[in-house]
Structures are given as C-alpha cells and as structure tokens.
Amino acid sequence: MIISLKRMLAQANKKNYAVGAYNINNMEFVQAVVSASEKMNSPAIISTTEGAIRYAGMPYLKTLVYTAAAHTKIPITFHLDHGRDFTVIKQAIKAGYSSIMYDGSHLPFKENVRNTAKVVRWAHKKGVSVEGELGTIGGAEDLVSSREIIYTDPDTAKEFVEKTGVDALAIAIGTSHGAYKFSSTPTLDIARLKTIKKLTKLPLVLHGASEVPQYLVRQANRYGATLGKARGVPDAQIRQAVKHGINKVNEDTDLRLAFLASTRKTLVKQPSVFDPRKILGPARDYVQKIVEDRIKLLGSKGKA
Numbered sequence: 001m002i003i004s005l006k007r008m009l010a011q012a013n014k015k016n017y018a019v020g021a022y023n024i025n026n027m028e029f030v031q032a033v034v035s036a037s038e039k040m041n042s043p044a045i046i047s048t049t050e051g052a053i054r055y056a057g058m059p060y061l062k063t064l065v066y067t068a069a070a071h072t073k074i075p076i077t078f079h080l081d082h083g084r085d086f087t088v089i090k091q092a093i094k095a096g097y098s099s100i101m102y103d104g105s106h107l108p109f110k111e112n113v114r115n116t117a118k119v120v121r122w123a124h125k126k127g128v129s130v131e132g133e134l135g136t137i138g139g140a141e142d143l144v145s146s147r148e149i150i151y152t153d154p155d156t157a158k159e160f161v162e163k164t165g166v167d168a169l170a171i172a173i174g175t176s177h178g179a180y181k182f183s184s185t186p187t188l189d190i191a192r193l194k195t196i197k198k199l200t201k202l203p204l205v206l207h208g209a210s211e212v213p214q215y216l217v218r219q220a221n222r223y224g225a226t227l228g229k230a231r232g233v234p235d236a237q238i239r240q241a242v243k244h245g246i247n248k249v250n251e252d253t254d255l256r257l258a259f260l261a262s263t264r265k266t267l268v269k270q271p272s273v274f275d276p277r278k279i280l281g282p283a284r285d286y287v288q289k290i291v292e293d294r295i296k297l298l299g300s301k302g303k304a
C-alpha cells in the first residue's frame, strides 16, 4: 500500500521513532529495501531524486515502486527527494508520488516560503504530502550541493511551517551530505533540534546522516576503490536525534557504499564472471543488510 508521508510519520512523531527514506535508482535497490522492511516488519519511504528520474525515467521508477507496494503488506511512501524543478514536481504529483520534498533551502527565506507554499497547494489537492527544507545541509548529493552548513533557526522554522503548511521539515543541525562529511567526529546540535520540535511539533527530517560503515569503506578500498577517509555520523548521535524529534532519516550514501563494496569484491575475486545477476545479486544482499541495520537504529522495527 502506498501512503502519504503525513500518514507515515504521524505515528513516528507520537512514538518517537524515525522511518528511513531510501534513495533508489533501479530494481535491485527497491527489492533490497522492501525485503529488509518485510524482515523487520518496518514501514519504508522509497525516494527518488531528480537525478534518479533523469537516469531511469519516472515511468520506470513508478512501476518499480508500485509493483513493490502491490506485493508487500508493509506501508510504503513514494517520495521525491530534493525536488527543485516545478515541472518535475508537477509530473511527480500527477504520476502518483505520495510525497514531495520541495528544496528551497538555497533561496532567500521569502522566496523559499512562496515556492514551498505553492507546492503545498498543488500537492495537498491530491492528498500528497510535502517536506520543506530550512537551513543548509552541507556537502554534495546527486544534483544538490552546498559548501557550508547554515543551522536552522528555531523561530524562523516556526514561521516557515505556519506560512507554508508543510507536513514535514528538513532541518540543518550539523549533518552533511555524501561520504566525506567531516574531518572529525561531528556533534549534532540536539538543543536546537529540541527547540525546533517544541515550536513546530512537526515530523522533522535529517539529511546527510549516513553512518559510512568503515567495514564497507575498507572492503571497497581493498578491492581497488580510492575512498580515502570517508566518515559519517556515529549511531549514538542518530539515536539522540531520533529521541528528540527526528522522524525521517534519508539514506543514500550507505546503500551506495554497500553496493560498491560488494560489486568490487565480486569483480576482483571472480574475474571470469560475466552474468550481471552474479554481480548484482550479492550487491542486493549487501544493500538489504544495511537497510536492516538502519531500521534497527531508527526504531521503526515492528512498526509496519
């Protein structure tokens, strides 16, 4: 069943857990996310960026996600991640996405409010939810990048939520997109998160919170990758963030690292393999394992 983000996160907001939003570009990732969620009896948010749509085409992505939803009992939210192009956003609402992120975080406040409110009007007419973003998450992911982190101001967040009518809000409290997040262990601004939660009472979203599991980085590097000192957010900090009001955590980098670590190992260890299934199959298992780990960490196990 495909449900809206609002419905997906209402329970999470009440019971203090978070649901992972997993970025997908192909069939194997969709299957990995759904298999992990079924095993853990967890709901799942399946996300595509505008980059994924450019790569695979919206009809293919829609068919994959709707097919998955038709063959599982777990609730799924079909979400557009970091939507910025109004044409793509309108197409997504029409195509059957149940949730849209409008990312106006790069714009001046007034323009962000105006654009987000516009997307909310289009989306809510169709029962589709909207996630807004305020503040700037650092790093680079897909088509979206920013050099610095601008922390979300709590009072401005309250005003933003009231003026736009968003169903969820992505905030900047010290996380960063991508695998090369930090030169040292990051410290998330939990006090700021608590204040934003108190003022908005909305489901809050954390981007750029990958763990960057070191065993995956080591494995990928052992088989020829040059990932250097990739580093992520420690589990303990994610747990704190979830405890104090984060209800959706975006997952992209860790899934990619799992896919890479597996694929590199297969290609190096089995140089005579040329059946794509023998390369993609094990990689799908790796991605599933990471999704299971994140479900346990975010507390959505048993919440389907």
Ligand SMILES: [Zn+2]
Residues within 6 Å of the ligand: 082, 141, 177, 207, 208, 250
């Ligand atoms: Zn993001």
